[in-house]
Amino acid sequence: xxxxxxxxxxxxxxxxxxxxxxxxxxxxxxxxxxxxxxxxxxxxxxxxxxxxxxxxxxxxxxxxxxxxxxxxxxxxxxxxxxxxxxxxxxxxxxxxxxxxxxxxxxxxxxxxxxxxxxxxxxxxxxxxxxxxxxxxxxxxxxxxxxxxxxxxxxxxxxxxxxxxxxxxxxxxxxxxxxxxxxxxxxxxxxxxxxxxxxxxxxxxxxxxxxxxxxxxxxxxxxxxxxxxxxxxxxxxxxxxxxxxxxxxxxxxxxxxxxxxxxxxxxxxxxxxxxxxxxxxxxxxxxxxxxxxxxxxxxxxxxxxxxxxxxxxxxxxxxxxxxxx
Amino acid sequence: xxxxxxxxxxxxxxxxxxxxxxxxxxxxxxxxxxxxxxxxxxxxxxxxxxxxxxxxxxxxxxxxxxxxxxxxxxxxxxxxxxxxxxxxxxxxxxxxxxxxxxxxxxxxxxxxxxxxxxxxxxxxxxxxxxxxxxxxxxxxxxxxxxxxxxxxxxxxxxxxxxxxxxxxxxxxxxxxxxxxxxxxxxxxxxxxxxxxxxxxxxxxxxxxxxxxxxxxxxxxxxxxxxxxxxxxxxxxxxxxxxxxxxxxxxxxxxxxxxxxxxxxxxxxxxxxxxxxxxxxxxxxxxxxxxxxxxxxxxxxxxxxxxxxxxxxxxxxxxxx
Numbered sequence: 001x002x003x004x005x006x007x008x009x010x011x012x013x014x015x016x017x018x019x020x021x022x023x024x025x026x027x028x029x030x031x032x033x034x035x036x037x038x039x040x041x042x043x044x045x046x047x048x049x050x051x052x053x054x055x056x057x058x059x060x061x062x063x064x065x066x067x068x069x070x071x072x073x074x075x076x077x078x079x080x081x082x083x084x085x086x087x088x089x090x091x092x093x094x095x096x097x098x099x100x101x102x103x104x105x106x107x108x109x110x111x112x113x114x115x116x117x118x119x120x121x122x123x124x125x126x127x128x129x130x131x132x133x134x135x136x137x138x139x140x141x142x143x144x145x146x147x148x149x150x151x152x153x154x155x156x157x158x159x160x161x162x163x164x165x166x167x168x169x170x171x172x173x174x175x176x177x178x179x180x181x182x183x184x185x186x187x188x189x190x191x192x193x194x195x196x197x198x199x200x201x202x203x204x205x206x207x208x209x210x211x212x213x214x215x216x217x218x219x220x221x222x223x224x225x226x227x228x229x230x231x232x233x234x235x236x237x238x239x240x241x242x243x244x245x246x247x248x249x250x251x252x253x254x255x256x257x258x259x260x261x262x263x264x265x266x267x268x269x270x271x272x273x274x275x276x277x278x279x280x281x282x283x284x285x286x287x288x289x290x291x292x293x294x295x296x297x298x299x300x301x302x303x304x305x306x307x308x309x310x311x312x313x314x315x316x317x318x319x320x321x322x323x324x
Numbered sequence: 325x326x327x328x329x330x331x332x333x334x335x336x337x338x339x340x341x342x343x344x345x346x347x348x349x350x351x352x353x354x355x356x357x358x359x360x361x362x363x364x365x366x367x368x369x370x371x372x373x374x375x376x377x378x379x380x381x382x383x384x385x386x387x388x389x390x391x392x393x394x395x396x397x398x399x400x401x402x403x404x405x406x407x408x409x410x411x412x413x414x415x416x417x418x419x420x421x422x423x424x425x426x427x428x429x430x431x432x433x434x435x436x437x438x439x440x441x442x443x444x445x446x447x448x449x450x451x452x453x454x455x456x457x458x459x460x461x462x463x464x465x466x467x468x469x470x471x472x473x474x475x476x477x478x479x480x481x482x483x484x485x486x487x488x489x490x491x492x493x494x495x496x497x498x499x500x501x502x503x504x505x506x507x508x509x510x511x512x513x514x515x516x517x518x519x520x521x522x523x524x525x526x527x528x529x530x531x532x533x534x535x536x537x538x539x540x541x542x543x544x545x546x547x548x549x550x551x552x553x554x555x556x557x558x559x560x561x562x563x564x565x566x567x568x569x570x571x572x573x574x575x576x577x578x579x580x581x582x583x584x585x586x587x588x589x590x591x592x593x594x595x596x597x598x599x600x601x602x603x604x605x606x607x608x609x610x611x612x613x614x615x616x617x618x619x620x621x622x623x624x625x626x627x628x629x630x631x632x633x634x635x636x637x638x639x640x641x642x643x644x
Contacts, residue, residue, distance in 0.1 A: 042611035193632065270534070275447070288392065289450075296410035296448060303444045 004032040007111075008073025010065035013097060014081060016182035017209075021152035022077060028144035029134040034073045036065040038188040043068055048283050057190065057254035057282050058183050059093050059100070066101045075111045076101070082116040088230045091259050095260070107215045107218065128223075155165065159210040166204060166261045167245060174301040176201045177242045179235055180252030181260075182209040190281055191252055197291065198250075201298045206246060208238040215241065220272060224266055229259045239267060247301040248275040250294075255282040275301065287321060326351075326381040330373070330591060331579025332366060332401070333412065333572075334358060334393035335459055337432030337459065337545065339365040340535070340575040341373055343382060348580060349417050352376035352571055362393035363400065367596050374593045388412075388582030391576050399627035400600055404587040408572050412436050414445040416577025417541055420567065425537040428556065428564075429545035430526065432459040437531050453552030457522040459545045461494050462637060467502060469511055471548075476515055480551025480587035490521065497521060501507050519551035523559050538562040543570040598622055607636035 007026045009015055014023070015035075023033045036042070039061055047064025055063075069076050078098040081090045093100075098112040111133065113126035124145065131141035176198055178185055185207055187190035195205050216237020220227070223236045239249065240277070253260040264278050277297050279290065326498040333340040335358060354372040358365045388405035389398040398406035417427050427438040435458055439447040451458070466473040480486075480602070487509050490500045498517070503516050527536075534535035542564045546552055548571075556564045565642055567573075601620045606613050616636050618628040631637050 009506040037611075041613055291406045292410065293450065295408045296445075299408070299411040300445050300448070304446060307442065307444050 004130065005075070006032045006034050006050065006073045006197075008069035008076040009033055009035045010036065010069060010076065010078065012062035013183045013252060014079060014188070016186040018079075018152065018310050020155040021148045023135045024151045025131065025148035026077075026134070026143050028050065028147055029131055029141065031134055034069065036068040039065070039190075041324050044189055044283050050282050051100075054256070056093065056257050057256070058181070058187070061187065061189065062097065062183075063101065067105050067207065070105065070108055075109045077111055080112045080114045080116075082114065083118040084230050085200040086114055086117045087228075088233070089118075090230055091257075102130060103188055106248045145302050149303060150158070156213070159207075160212045163206060163210040166206065169204075174248065174298055174305065175206065175241070175246040176203050176298075176301070177208060177238070177246045177249045179239055179249055180199060181231055181235070184252050184281075185209050185253055190254065193249070194294065197294055201295060203301075206242060208235050208242075211238040211241065213237075223270055227259075227263065227266070231264045232259050235263065236267075239271070242272050243271060246274065247305060248277065248297060250297070251278045253278065253280045275304075325383050327385050328382040328510060329583045330384045330387045331412075331577070331582060332369065332387070332389050332391075332397060333409065333574035333578060334362045334366065334389065334391040334397050335409075335431060336392055338571070339369055339391075340572050340577045341366075341369045342572050342579055343373055343377060343384065344576065344579045344583075345369065345382075346583065348576075350384055350572070350576070351380065353569070354574070355571060358393075362396060363600050363602070366397050366400070370593055370596045378491040386582040386585065387591055388578035388585075390578040390612040394503055395627075395629055396602070396617075396619060398630060400621070401591070401595060403582070404585045404589065405578060405582040407581055408576055409437060410436060410448050410450075410566070412430075412574045412577035413543065414440060415580050416575070416578065417543070418571035419576065420442055420573075421539060421565065422539055424539050424541050424565075426534075426540045428526070428531075428542045428547075429523075429544040430458055430542075430552070431544040433439065434458060435526055435530050435544070437526075437534055437536075439534055439536075449532070449534065451530050461497075462518075462522070462546065462549070465498065468498070468501065469505070469514065471511065471515075473533040476519070477548070477550030477552070478517040479512050480519045481516075481550075481554065483510070485513055486516035486520055487513045489514070489517040490522075506589070510582070516551060516555075519549070519555045520559075521556040522546070522552055536560055536562075539565060541565045541567070541570070543567075543573050545571065547571075573637040582636040600622075600626075604630075605638075605640075607631065609635050609639065 009022055026033050043064035044061055047060040051060040062095050066076060078101050080095060080098050093313040094186055102110055112120050115123045120204055127145050128141050131144060135141050138181045178195060180191055198205050213234050216234045219240040220233045220236035222240045227233055251264045268276055280304040327346050328343050331342050337358060339358045340355050343351045345351060352373050353371050356365060356368060383639050386404040387401045389403045390407050394406050413429060417424055422443055425440055429436045435451045437449050438445050463473040466476055487504050490496045501514060540562050542553060542556060547566045553564050553566055600624055603618050605616055607616055612632050614631045614636055616628050616630045618640060619626045628637050630641060
C-alpha cells in the first residue's frame with residue numbers, strides 16, 4: 001500500500017470560497033490535502049517576485065502560496081473558473097490562474113478543473129473527470145462530489161446564519177460591512193488585519209462573503225444589472241441587503257483590480273444613503289496610513305450615530321484611548 | 325488650582341502643543357520643527373510650555389496626542405487620548421467655528437479634506453500616494469526659483485497673468501515650471517500659477533466628489549500662503565477662513581478629546597528629564613519578520629508596536 005496522494009491547496013484566491021468543497025472531495029477519494037500556511041511576508045515577497053508587475057496583489061499572493069507548496073504535495077489544485085453561470089464571467093485572472101501558475105512556478109504538478117457555463121462546461125462534469133484520476137470507481141467519485149457539495153453548502157449556510165444572528169444584537173456599536181472578495185476579506189495579509197483592527201476599535205464587522213449567495217442574486221439588480229462578473233454580483237447583493245442595516249461600508253480592493261474598480265465607482269455614485277470608504281491595498285501598504293483612515297472612519301460613524309440619537313453627551317464619551 | 329489639558333500634535337514637519345482650560349481657552353501654545361526627532365521635539369515643546377505656565381495656577385490633568393508620532397509620544401507621556409489627526413482637527417476646528425462645513429488642510433506631507441454637517445464630521449479624504457501640492461513640494465519649488473517659501477504668497481498676489489502649470493504630478497509640475505521660466509515668464513506669474521495648480525490638484529484629487537460648502541476653514545502650513553488662499557477663494561467662490569492659530573487645531577482638538585476622555589492623572593513636566601530611547605528590531609520568530617519598535621524609558625521597556633501578532637512583543641517584555 002503506497003502512501004496517500006497529497007493534494008496541495010494554495011490558501012489563496014478561490015480557496016477561501018471553496019476550501020470545504022475541495023478538501024471534502026479529495027479526502028473522500030482517499031487523498032490527503034495539504035494547505036499552504038497563512039499568508040505571511042515571505043509569501044507576499046515571493047509572490048510579487050514571481051508575478052508580472054501588473055498583477056493584482058491577490059494574484060501575487062496566490063503565486064507565493066503555490067510556490068510554498070512545492071515539495072509538500074504531489075499535485076497542486078488550481079481550478080480554471082471562466083464562467084460559473086451562463087451569460088456571466090469570472091475575473092480573467094481566475095480563468096488564467098492555472099496557466100499563470102504553470103508558467104511562473106517550476107517543478108510542480110498542477111491539476112485543474114474547468115468551469116465554463118458559457119460553453120456548457122459545468123463544474124460537476126469536470127470535477128468528476130478530475131476525480132477519476134484518483135479513483136477508478138465512478139460511483140465513489142460521484143458520491144465524493146455529492147458529499148463535497150453538500151458539506152460546502154452547509155458550511156456557507158452556517159457562516160451566513162452566524163452573521164445574520166449578529167443583526168439581532170443591540171445596535172450600540174458601529175456596524176461596518178467589509179465589502180471584498182473572499183480571497184481578500186479572509187486573507188491574513190489583506191483583510192484579516194483590517195477586520196481585527198476595526199473590532200479592536202469596538203466596531204461590529206460584517207463580511208460580504210458570509211452572506212447567502214442565492215439571496216444576493218435576487219438583490220444585486222436593485223443596484224445595477226450591468227455587472228457581468230458573478231462574484232461582484234454576489235458582493236453587490238450583500239451591499240444591497242446591508243445598506244440599511246449597517247452604519248458604514250468599507251470596500252477592500254487590491255490594486256489594480258479591474259472588476260472591483262468598476263463596482264466601487266458604481267456604488268460611490270449610486271449609494272448615497274450609507275457612508276463608504278475604499279481601501280486599495282498593494283504589497284507596499286503602510287499600516288500607519290491604514291490605521292489613521294480606519295480610526296477616523298469609526299470616529300465619524302460613532303459621532304453620527306450619537307447625533308442621530310440626539311444625545312450630544314455620548315458623542316464625547318467615546319472610547320477613551322485610541323489604538324492600543 | 326486651574327484644571328488644564330495638554331494636547332500635542334506631532335507631525336512629520338512640525339510639532340504643535342497647546343494647554344487649554346476646562347472652558348477650552350488656550351493658556352499656552354508652542355510650535356516648533358520636528359526635525360526628524362519627535363521625542364526631542366516634544367521635550368523642547370514641553371520646556372517652552374512649562375515656562376509659559378510658570379506663575380499660573382494651571383495644573384495639567386490629562387494629555388492627548390495626535391499626528392503621525394501619536395503612538396510613540398502617547399506612550400512616553402502616558403496620554404489619556406491618542407487619536408488620529410482627522411478627528412482631532414475636526415474637534416479643534418469645531419470648538420472655534422461651530423458652524424464650519426468644510427475643512428481644507430494642507431500640511432507638510434499630506435493633505436486632507438473634512439466635510440462637516442451640523443457640527444459633526446461626516447466625510448473625509450486624504451491624498452493617496454502622491455505628495456504633489458503639499459508643503460514639502462512648495463518649499464522645493466521655492467528653492468528652485470530662488471525665493472523664500474514664506475514670500476511665496478506675496479509673489480503670487482503681485483502676479484498679473486498667472487501662467488498655467490500642470491499640477492497633476494510633482495515631476496511634471498517641476499519640468500513645466502522650468503519650461504515656463506525658460507520661456508521668460510515673470511517669477512510672480514509662475515508662482516501664482518503654482519498656487520493655482522496646487523488648488524486645482526487638491527480639489528480634483530482630495531476633494532473629488534465632495535460637496536464643498538461654506539463656511540470653509542483652511543488649515544495646515546500651506547494656509548499661511550496667501551497666494552493659495554486666494555486661489556482657493558477664486559476656485560470655490562467662497563470666502564476662505566484662515567485662523568492665526570490654524571496650525572494649532574490638531575493640538576487643540578486632541579486636548580479637548582483628552583478632556584472628554586474623562587480620565588485624569590496629574591501630568592509632571594519632569595518627564596522631560598527622563599531619557600527615552602527607541603530601538604527597532606526584527607522579530608524573526610515567523611516568516612513575517614515584523615519590525616518591532618520599542619521605547620525604553622531609562623533603559624526600561626515602556627511600549628512597543630509594529631508587530632502583527634503578540635509573540636514578538638511578549639518575548640521582549642519577558643525575556644527568558
